[in-house]
Structure formats: structure tokens, C-alpha cells
Amino acid sequence: MSLSIIGARLIDPASGLDQLSDLHVENGKVLAIGAAPAGFKASREVAAQGLVAAPGLVDLNVALREPGYSRKGTIASETRAAAAGGVTSLCCPPLTRPVLDTSAVAELILDRARDAGHCKVFPIGALSKGLEGEQLAELVALRDAGCVAFGNGLNSFANTRTLCRALEYAATFDLTVIFNSQDRDLAAGGLAHEGPTASFLGLAGIPETAETVALARDLLLVEQSGVRAHFSQLTTARGAEMIAQAQARGLPVTADVALYQLILTDEALTGFSSLYHVQPPLRTRADRDGLRDAVKAGVIQAISSHHQPHERDAKQAPFGATEPGISSVELLLPLALTLVEEGLLDLPTLLARLTSGPANALRLAAGELMAGGAADLVLFDPTASTVAGEQWHSRGTNSPFMGHCLPGAVRYTVVDGRISHEA
Amino acid sequence: MIPTDAKRPLQLNDQGQLRHFLSLDGLPRSLLTEILDTADSFLEVGARAVKKVPLLRGKTVCNVFFENSTRTRTTFELAAQRLSADVITLNVSTSSTSKGETLFDTLRNLEAMAADMFVVRHADSGAAHYIAEHVSPDVAVINGGDGRHAHPTQGMLDMLTIRRHKGGFENLSVAIVGDILHSRVARSNMIALKTLGCPDIRVIGPKTLLPVGVEQYGVKVYTDLTEGLKDVDVVIMLRLQRERMQGGLLPSEGEFYRLFGLTTQRLALARPDAIVMHPGPINRGVEIESAVADGAQSVILNQVTYGIAVRMAVLSMAMSGQAAQRQIEQENVQ
Numbered sequence: 001m002s003l004s005i006i007g008a009r010l011i012d013p014a015s016g017l018d019q020l021s022d023l024h025v026e027n028g029k030v031l032a033i034g035a036a037p038a039g040f041k042a043s044r045e046v047a048a049q050g051l052v053a054a055p056g057l058v059d060l061n062v063a064l065r066e067p068g069y070s071r072k073g074t075i076a077s078e079t080r081a082a083a084a085g086g087v088t089s090l091c092c093p094p095l096t097r098p099v100l101d102t103s104a105v106a107e108l109i110l111d112r113a114r115d116a117g118h119c120k121v122f123p124i125g126a127l128s129k130g131l132e133g134e135q136l137a138e139l140v141a142l143r144d145a146g147c148v149a150f151g152n153g154l155n156s157f158a159n160t161r162t163l164c165r166a167l168e169y170a171a172t173f174d175l176t177v178i179f180n181s182q183d184r185d186l187a188a189g190g191l192a193h194e195g196p197t198a199s200f201l202g203l204a205g206i207p208e209t210a211e212t213v214a215l216a217r218d219l220l221l222v223e224q225s226g227v228r229a230h231f232s233q234l235t236t237a238r239g240a241e242m243i244a245q246a247q248a249r250g251l252p253v254t255a256d257v258a259l260y261q262l263i264l265t266d267e268a269l270t271g272f273s274s275l276y277h278v279q280p281p282l283r284t285r286a287d288r289d290g291l292r293d294a295v296k297a298g299v300i301q302a303i304s305s306h307h308q309p310h311e312r313d314a315k316q317a318p319f320g321a322t323e324p325g326i327s328s329v330e331l332l333l334p335l336a337l338t339l340v341e342e343g344l345l346d347l348p349t350l351l352a353r354l355t356s357g358p359a360n361a362l363r364l365a366a367g368e369l370m371a372g373g374a375a376d377l378v379l380f381d382p383t384a385s386t387v388a389g390e391q392w393h394s395r396g397t398n399s400p401f402m403g404h405c406l407p408g409a410v411r412y413t414v415v416d417g418r419i420s421h422e423a
Numbered sequence: 424m425i426p427t428d429a430k431r432p433l434q435l436n437d438q439g440q441l442r443h444f445l446s447l448d449g450l451p452r453s454l455l456t457e458i459l460d461t462a463d464s465f466l467e468v469g470a471r472a473v474k475k476v477p478l479l480r481g482k483t484v485c486n487v488f489f490e491n492s493t494r495t496r497t498t499f500e501l502a503a504q505r506l507s508a509d510v511i512t513l514n515v516s517t518s519s520t521s522k523g524e525t526l527f528d529t530l531r532n533l534e535a536m537a538a539d540m541f542v543v544r545h546a547d548s549g550a551a552h553y554i555a556e557h558v559s560p561d562v563a564v565i566n567g568g569d570g571r572h573a574h575p576t577q578g579m580l581d582m583l584t585i586r587r588h589k590g591g592f593e594n595l596s597v598a599i600v601g602d603i604l605h606s607r608v609a610r611s612n613m614i615a616l617k618t619l620g621c622p623d624i625r626v627i628g629p630k631t632l633l634p635v636g637v638e639q640y641g642v643k644v645y646t647d648l649t650e651g652l653k654d655v656d657v658v659i660m661l662r663l664q665r666e667r668m669q670g671g672l673l674p675s676e677g678e679f680y681r682l683f684g685l686t687t688q689r690l691a692l693a694r695p696d697a698i699v700m701h702p703g704p705i706n707r708g709v710e711i712e713s714a715v716a717d718g719a720q721s722v723i724l725n726q727v728t729y730g731i732a733v734r735m736a737v738l739s740m741a742m743s744g745q746a747a748q749r750q751i752e753q754e755n756v757q
Contacts, residue, residue, distance in 0.1 A: 196636030200448075202548035202572030202607060205635060271433075272549030316527055316557070318547035320570070 001043055001417060002026040004036060008048035008379060012055060013352030014368035023053060025375040028416035032371055048379055051411055054351045056088025056376035058358040058367045060256050061232060061304040062329050064121070065395075067108060068097025073309035073395040075109060078329065079118040081394035083413045083421035085305070085332035088376035089359070089366040090119055094126040095153050101126035101137040103145035110146050118420045120376070122148040122364055124178060127166055133157035136166055140173055149230065149362050151178030154279060156214060158184065160221075167225035176228040176362055179218045181239070182280055186210035191320050193235075193266040193281045201269060203319065206281050211239045219246050222253060230361050231255040233306060235280045237290020244299040254361035255299065257291050258306035259335055260326055264288075268400070274315045274322035275400040278306075292344055301357035303336060303350075305329040309396020327396030333378065334386040334406035341407045347382070375417040384409035391423065433555055437751050440744035443555045443564040444737050446573040447614040455582065455618055461736035462583050462729065468505060469731060478739045479508035482539040486512040487529065488567065489545040494703055494727065495567050495577070499542045502734035511538075526550065530558045538562055540742060548572035561749065563741040571605050577702055578611030580733040582619060584726050585657055588698050592616065596623040598651055598693075599642075601661035601683060601710050602632045608702045609661055613640035627651035628683060631672040648683050652692040660685050660701045663710045676709050686712045690720065698722045 003025040010021045010033065017033075024031040024040060031037065062082055065073035082090050092109065094100035100109070106123050113121035125147035129135045132155070139150055150170060157163035170177050187210040192198040194205025215231070219242065222229040234240055234257050243255045260278070265285050268276045276282060294300040308325025315322050328335070336354060339345050345353070359367030366376060386409045389402040413421035434443040434450070441454065468476055484503040488496055496512060503510045515529055530541065540563040543551055548570030555564040568574040582592075589595055597616055603609045603626050616624045617640060624642040626633065637644060645651030652658065663679060673679050690699065699711075699721045707713045716723060 194635050196639045199634035199636050200610070200639065202570050202610060204571075207635075272552045274553075318526065318545065318550040318553040318569075320547040320549070321526075 002040070003375070003414070003417060004042035004045045005048045005053055005379065006045060008051045008053035010053050010369070011348050011351055012369040013348055014055070014356040015370065017369070018348055023369070025414070025417045028375055028418070030369060030371050030373050030375050033369070046379070046412065050383070051379045051381050052347070053377055053379050055355040055367050055369050056378050056413060056415065057086045057332060057354045058364060059087045059090040059305050059307070059329060059332060060302055060358045060362065061258070062087075062090040062092055062307040063095060063309065063325075064092045064109065065309060066096065066112065067105065071311045072314070075112040075121070076116040076118075077393060077395045078307065078309060079113060079116050079121065081330040082307075083118040083415070084391065084393050084410065084423070085330045086378035086380060086410045086413055087119055087329060087332060088378065088413060088415045088420070089122065089364060090329070091122045091124050091148065091362065093124050093153060094131065094151065099126050099130050100124070100147070101129050101131070101142070103141050106142060106145040106147055117415070117418070119415060120366065122146070122362070124148065125150045127152045127170070127177060128157070131155045133159065134162060136169060139170060139175055143173070143175060148364060149176040149178050151180065151232070154180050154182050156182060156184045160217065164221055164225065167221055167227040171225050171227040174228065176230055178230045178232050180232050181211055181214040181218050183210045183214040186213060190281070191277070192269055193283045195266060195284055197266045197269055201272065203269070208236050208238060208283070211236045211280065212242065215239050215242050219251070219253070223251055229253045232304070233258055233280055234291060234300065235261055235283050235287060237287045240290050240294035240299055244294065244297070247299060254301050256302035256304045256358065256361065257295060257300050259303050259332065260306070260328060262288060262292055262295065262303070262339060263335065264400070272319045273400065274317070274319050275326070275398060277319055277322050277324045278326055279324040295353060296345060296349070301353065302361050303353045304358065305332045309394050310398045311396070315398050325398065326400065327394045327398045330392065330394050331386070331388055331399065331401055331406065333380060333410055334388070334408045335401065337382070337408040338406060375414055377412070377414040378410060379412040379414070380408050380410045382408050433552065436744045436748035438747060440747060441737070441740045442744040442748050444575055444741050445551045445555055445564065445566045447575045447578050447611050447618065448573075450618065452618050452620070455579070455615060458579050458733065458736050458740065459583050459586055461740060462579070462732040465732040465735040466729070468735075469728065474505050475507055476505065477507045479503065479506035479742060482508045482742060483537065484508045484510050484540045484542065484738065485533050485538040486510065486542045486567070487515060487533065488513065489515050489526065489543070489550075490568070492544055492567070494730070495544065498727065498730045499567060499734050502731050502738055505731070506735055506739055508738070526554070527558060530554055534558070534562060540565065540738065542567045544568045546570055561745070563745040565737060565741060568607055571607050572610065574607040574611050576730070576734050576737055577608050578615045579737070580726055580730040581608075581612055581659065581700060581702070582615050583729045583733055584700060584722055587729070588722060589656055592619040592621040595621050595657060596625065596655040597621055597657040597659065598625040598627055598655045599659045599661065600627045600648065600651070600685065602663050602667060603628050603637060603661070604632045604634050605664065605667070606661050612659060613642055617641045625651050625655065629673070632667070648689060649692055652689060655693045656697055658685060658690070658693055658697060658699050660699065660711050662702065662704065663706060680709055684710055684712065685715050687714050687718070690715055700726060703727070
């Protein structure tokens with residue numbers, strides 16, 4: 001199949017391109033940007049006047065729930081949802097059952113993702129066996145099976161010496177380690193940011209220090225081991241400052257934030273709606289503003305969806321008895337465009353945080369448009385709008401944004417030159 | 424982006440009357456005063472030879488207690504019986520894994536039996552809100568205590584106690600002492616006192632037992648009992664749970680008693696006519712000296728009596744608010 005996209009505003013943050021141009025695709029690759037090569041006739045022509053064409057979004061944190069939790073979502077359903085959100089490449093965390101700590105699980109995920117064909121999937125392997133923080137997983141075997149980085153989720157290592165060795169081992173083979181820095185003991189039993197809102201609601205708190213204490217330790221260990229490190233799911237302004245300081249002293253660390261952390265605050269918990277139950281928790285307005293500043297400044301290079309679909313029952317209980325998480329990948333682009341609408345970021349900067357930023361953080365071959373490169377694209381109408389939930393592909397309907405009218409509408413998502421989503 | 428459902432007055436009907444009783448947050452002063460006035464009138468019923476009024480005749484009240492309770496459960500039962508309702512009480516033990524399912528399913532079943540009102544106690548903060556919102560919007564839900572969040576009938580019975588012994592709230596100093604952090608009683612009392620116009624509310628305890636941001640309730644924070652008790656009119660002592668010694672919140676019961684226990688000597692710092700309250704059950708020698716608990720200034724047993732009247736008031740008001748709402752909705756349909 002070949003494709004000509006005519007008259008779009010082409011934005012490629014990686015190369016700094018932002019101009020009205022045509023784009024031609026053949027055999028899954030970008031054939032040319034601008035005029036079509038002589039004699040080229042596409043089998044399909046997309047009239048894209050008024051649309052923005054950008055590299056397909058790269059989402060570093062999408063729980064696909066398979067294997068083990070298919071009542072919450074399947075690889076097919078969640079990658080389909082991701083395509084609807086403008087995503088062409090995604091990373092899935094190792095929080096499966098069995099845990100993604102063997103090549104077999106990685107291969108199963110990759111096979112099913114290929115069969116589904118909606119998105120490119122890059123698995124994150126477990127850093128320790130069973131995510132238990134005691135024994136190292138077979139990192140090199142996992143890398144060879146296709147894992148692009150290694151993490152331990154929120155299950156932090158109880159034993160700092162074991163963590164230190166894990167980092168040294170990963171550094172030996174130039175593997176990237178993903179940290180979800182949260183001190184297990186300080187966060188134990190917590191349901192919400194420790195502050196006035198949680199106090200008022202009588203919900204056990206997770207203090208800011210749960211993040212910053214762990215982050216301080218992790219940064220020092222990264223510095224000592226020399227491992228490539230990416231910090232995922234920052235929630236505090238203080239944490240973002242610590243990342244900025246580490247970068248300023250030359251430590252090559254990267255970071256991402258969940259999109260909803262840039263929009264919601266812990267005040268949303270008033271009324272006890274379990275849709276706002278997330279881990280790590282929603283923080284204060286000041287934290288949100290600090291995270292926004294860090295995204296703007298590029299201290300945080302990547303915005304991810306932190307997609308966690310759930311079945312209905314998982315949210316059908318009093319707040320503390322519900323499972324945390326928001327089904328969010330499907331709204332990634334329209335929800336992110338609210339940041340442009342509010343004037344926080346210009347469109348090319350936002351797209352950088354959704355494409356080249358995350359791709360570079362984990363060294364993924366994705367997130368840019370160039371002749372000869374993979375034809376992974378999103379085409380969206382920045383002046384149209386999306387009513388959240390009108391179309392829905394994810395198995396999890398646990399989104400607090402359902403029914404909201406969001407700016408922008410994804411028209412086409414293209415993976416390797418094939419249209420994986422069209423609306 | 425502000426969630427649209429954040430401040431919906433879930434517990435009021437379209438005319439501003441009570442239809443659920445979940446929390447004292449957001450209820451106007453006039454409504455709290457109405458509860459106290461109604462309770463006052465029911466106190467007189469309790470003194471009669473025949474202690475029944477027919478306000479809830481033909482109605483079914485279900486007490487569903489997911490957490491152990493003796494006092495609250497019994498006084499709710501008595502209150503419903505004195506209003507001539509049919510009363511069912513269920514003590515549902517919770518297993519931590521299937522808590523949500525148990526709650527949801529139990530209540531759906533009770534709803535199917537045509538219950539008119541649920542009185543619920545649950546270990547999770549927000550449980551009563553959840554039930555009112557998701558399980559049974561047409562059944563009046565009364566919060567009998569949810570986690571650390573709220574215990575609004577206890578709050579109102581404490582207010583009735585204060586009003587009957589002190590006449591009002593306008594010139595009072597009230598101290599709440601002990602484990603504020605884990606206490607739903609303290610939270611409900613702070614909101615009620617503020618709403619009713621009490622100018623000097625003090626909370627007293629060590630930092631490990633004070634919630635972050637407790638000042639938001641409009642209270643003054645003291646970590647020294649002798650300083651905090653000076654010239655107060657009302658002392659509300661809170662129960663200290665044994666498990667607080669684990670996890671490093673307190674070194675020992677003995678040290679807590681030395682620093683924050685209410686003794687005769689310490690009580691002398693308050694006004695001579697100060698009253699001593701406690702939601703019960705009391706721990707003698709842990710937060711309160713026996714001589715104080717049984718002394719002339721103690722109104723702890725009066726609180727129990729007032730508790731029945733307050734619960735009668737809340738049950739009858741919520742039932743009529745719920746009925747009025749259904750009528751409004753029917754008229755709107757026609």
C-alpha cells in the first residue's frame with residue numbers, strides 16, 4: 001500500500017520541521033516529504049488540508065493487562081485504544097501475571113501485539129524476578145527477547161545493596177533502568193497525597209517524601225553505578241527539581257510524567273470518586289504547576305498516559321477498597337491538547353514531549369519523521385473536538401474525563417504505512 | 424479542570440432538606456440547629472412512660488454494621504424503634520479482599536427487601552458516600568461512622584450535649600484531646616463547632632496524632648495539654664486505640680497518659696464549670712482518669728441518652744426529606 005498525504009501542516013519536533021507540506025509513503029516507509037518523486041502514484045490519497053501530521057505518539061506507560069488480567073484489558077483491545085489516541089509506539093510495564101521476567105512472556109506479548117497490528121509494542125522487563133526486589137531477572141535474555149528497558153514498578157527494592165547490584169549489572173550491558181521512585185514504607189497503606197484534602201476525607205496519606213526520599217537514593221545510586229536511568233511517573237514539584245539538579249550536574253537522566261498529573265490535583269478526591277484513585281497519588285496544585293514547568297523546560301522529556309484499564313468491579317467500592325488507575329491512552333492526544341489550549345505549551349513542544357522526547361529517553365526507533373524512516377504518523381484536526389467516550393475501544397471505562405469535550409480529534413493513525421485508526 | 428460532581432450536595436434534596444446524612448460538611452447552620460431542636464423535642468419522648476411516636480410506622484430501617492459497635496448500633500436501634508419503624512440489624516464481618524463486593528451485594532439485597540433506610544458503619548472512609556451515590560439513591564443513607572472520615576450523628580449528639588449544658592456555642596472554648604488523626608468523631612466535631620459559631624476550637628495532641636493541615640478546620644493546634652486546657656468550657660477526650668503503639672506513633676500508653684491524659688489536676692486548668700465529654704468506650708488510665716470520668720463535671724453518660732434523641736431526629740428528618748424528593752421527582756415526570 002502507498003499513501004499520499006496532501007496539504008497537512010507537518011510537524012516533526014526531532015528535526016524542527018513545521019511547515020505545510022505533502023508526505024508520501026511506500027512499503028511502510030516515508031518515501032518523501034514535499035513533492036512526490038517522479039512517477040509515484042499513491043494507492044490512497046488523503047486530503048489533509050487543515051490537519052496536522054506528526055510522528056505517531058510514543059507512550060512509555062500503557063498497561064496492556066495481558067497475560068493475567070484480561071478481564072481488565074487485552075493486548076488487542078488496549079493497543080486498539082492506543083491507536084485511537086494517536087499512539088503508534090508504546091511501552092508496557094512488566095506488571096503482568098506471570099510477571100514479565102522471562103523471555104517467554106516477552107515473546108507472548110510481542111506475538112499478540114503483532115497479530116493485533118494496531119501499534120508497535122516495546123515491553124519493559126522486570127528488573128528483579130517476580131518484581132520482588134530480591135533476585136535479578138535475566139536482563140540480557142530479556143533484552144534479546146525485545147525488552148527495551150527494565151523496571152520494578154512501585155515495588156521498590158527493600159534492600160539497597162541488591163538494588164545497587166542490579167544497577168551495576170544493568171550498566172555492564174548498557175541497559176536502561178526505569179525507576180518509579182516511591183519509598184515503600186512511607187507510602188505503605190496510603191491512598192492519597194498527604195495534605196489537607198486527605199486529612200479532611202480521612203484517607204491515609206502518602207507524603208511528598210515518599211517520592212523524594214526514594215528519588216534522592218535512586219539518583220545517588222545511578223550516579224555511582226553509571227547506569228542509564230529514566231524516572232517514570234513523577235508526581236511532586238520537589239521531585240522534578242531534584243531531576244533538574246541532577247541533569248544540571250551532568251547526570252544523563254530522563255523523566256516522564258502521567259498526563260493526568262498535569263491536569264488533576266488531589267482536590268478532585270472531594271466526593272470520594274474512585275475514578276481519581278491513582279498510584280502514585282494526585283498531588284497539590286503547586287506540585288502540578290511544578291511538573292508543568294518541568295515539562296515546559298524539558299527537564300521532563302516525556303508525557304505518558306499511565307494507562308490502567310480496569311473492569312467495572314475494580315472501581316465499584318468505597319475509595320480505599322478500589323484499585324488505582326485511569327484508563328487514559330485513548331484520550332492521550334486530545335487531553336494533551338488542553339495544555340496547548342491553556343497556553344502552557346506550543347504545539348510543537350507538546351508534540352516533542354509525546355514523540356521524540358519519550359523515544360529518545362528509551363532509545364526507541366520511533367518518534368520522528370524522515371525520508372526512509374518508518375511511516376508512523378498521526379493526523380489530527382486541531383480545530384475539531386472529541387467527546388470522550390463517544391467512541392471507546394479500551395476495555396476499561398474508568399476515566400474521569402468521560403463526557404468531557406476535549407480539543408482536537410485524531411483522524412488517522414498510521415503504523416508502518418498502514419492506517420490503524422481512522423475517524 | 425474541576426470535576427463536575429465534586430461539590431454536589433448529595434445529602435440534600437432539591438428543597439435543601441436532609442435526604443441522606445453522610446457528613447456535616449456542607450450542611451448549613453440552620454439545618455444543624457433544626458436537628459438539635461428536633462432532638463430536644465424527642466428527649467421529652469424518652470422521658471415518657473410510653474416512649475414511642477408513630478413517625479416511621481410502616482418503614483423499615485436496616486442497621487448494617489461492617490465494623491463492631493455496641494453503643495452506636497444500640498442507640499440507632501432504640502431510636503428507630505421509638506419512631507415505630509421495623510428494625511433489622513446486620514453485623515457483617517468483612518474480609519479485606521472482598522470488602523467492596525460484600526458491601527455492594529449486601530446492600531443491593533437489603534434494598535430488594537424494600538428497606539427505606541440504611542444505617543451504615545464501615546471501616547473505609549467514604550463508604551457512606553459510595554452507598555448513597557451508587558447503591559441506593561432512593562434509600563436514605565445514614566452514616567454511622569466511615570473510616571476516619573465522619574461520624575455525623577456522634578458530632579450532633581456532642582453538639583446537643585454542649586448546647587444543653589452550656590446554652591449555646593457563641594462564647595465557648597472547646598478542646599478536643601488525643602488521637603485526632605484517626606478520629607472521625609474529631610472531624611465531625613470540628614466541622615459542627617465551626618458551623619455553629621464556636622469561636623475557640625482547640626485540638627491537643629502530639630504531632631504523630633494530628634492530621635496534616637488540621638488548621639483548615641479553623642482550629643488552634645496545641646501540643647501541650649496544660650496550655651491547651653487553660654480556661655476551656657468543654658473538654659472532649661478521644662479514645663486511644665491500643666494499636667497506636669505500633670508503627671511508632673507513640674512510645675507507650677504510660678507516656679501518653681503522662682502527657683495527654685485528663686486528670687483531676689489537669690482539669691482544674693479549665694473553667695470551674697467545664698464539662699468533660701468522651702464518645703466512648705473510655706480507656707480508664709489511658710486517656711482519662713477514673714475520678715474525672717465518674718466525676719461531677721463528666722457528662723459522658725448524658726451523651727448516650729442524647730444520642731438516642733439525635734438519632735431519632737436524623738432518622739425522621741432524612742425519611743421525610745427522601746419522601747419529599749420522591750414526590751418532587753414524580754411531579755416533574757408528570
